[in-house]
Amino acid sequence: MNDQPTELTKTAIRSKILHGKRALVIGIVNEHSIAYGCARVFRELGADLAVTYLNEKARPYVESLAKELGASIFAPCDVGRNGELEAVFRQIRGTWGSLDIALHSIAFAPKEDLQGRLVDSSDEGFKVAMDISCHSFVHMARLAEPLMPEGGTLLAMSYHGANKVVPNYNLMGPVKAALESAVRYLAYELG
Structure with missing residues (x-):
């Protein structure tokens, strides 16, 4: 992959097209995370950032990147724990009052x-995977909507294995x- 910026990218960076925008990034684990790459680009384009970390074990790795x-916002967010996602959005509301971008x-x-076959997956394992990997995006959208009265951007990461x-x-x-x-239905409902 070529890491050299294109002329279009250079122009976008110089123009700071996200200046004044506020972006939440959930999912940075380390400097190799796709979420970190997105956060870096948001910042280069002028956005102010809210960055979350999963737990105290992950905190030092993510804190240095934040x-x-x-x-301007750095908060814990384990979407599997009741109240943590809500706490992030309360902090965003209290600090910024609004939100423009939310990356899941x-x-x-x-x-x-x-690691096992799909047919052998446990009921509980399937529920946990759906809750953390899918429903948390719906939950994030529900919390983001009131902070985006003029519209905004909700992003989710997927993989080719969703279609093939x-x-x-x-x-x-x-x-x-x-x-x-879920992304398609939310785009229909909120777009």
Whole structure:
């Protein structure tokens, strides 16, 4: 992959087309995360950032990146824990009052369900994968909507395995397909 910016990218960076915009990024794990790459570009384009981290174990890795990016909001967010996503949105409302971009770049399935065949996935493993990888995006959209009275952008990360069978992707294929469908329905409802 060529990391050299194109002329269009250079022009966009110089013009700071996201200047004054506020972006929430959920899912940075380290400097190799797709979420980190997105946050870096948002920042280069002028956006102010809110960055979350999963837990105290992840905090030091993400905190250094959040500082590098100049994130004005840095908060814990485990979407599997009641109230944490709501707390992030309360902090955004209190600090900024509004939101322009929300990026959802998270997925999870229990290891035994992820590594096994889909037909052998457990009820609980399937529910956890759907809740964290798909429904949390719907939940995020519900919380973002009132903070985007003039409209905004909601982004979710998917994978080719949502549309085509990819060996060893197993449980995550149907989960990501559900996420993609949720994105389409939310675009219809909110767009």
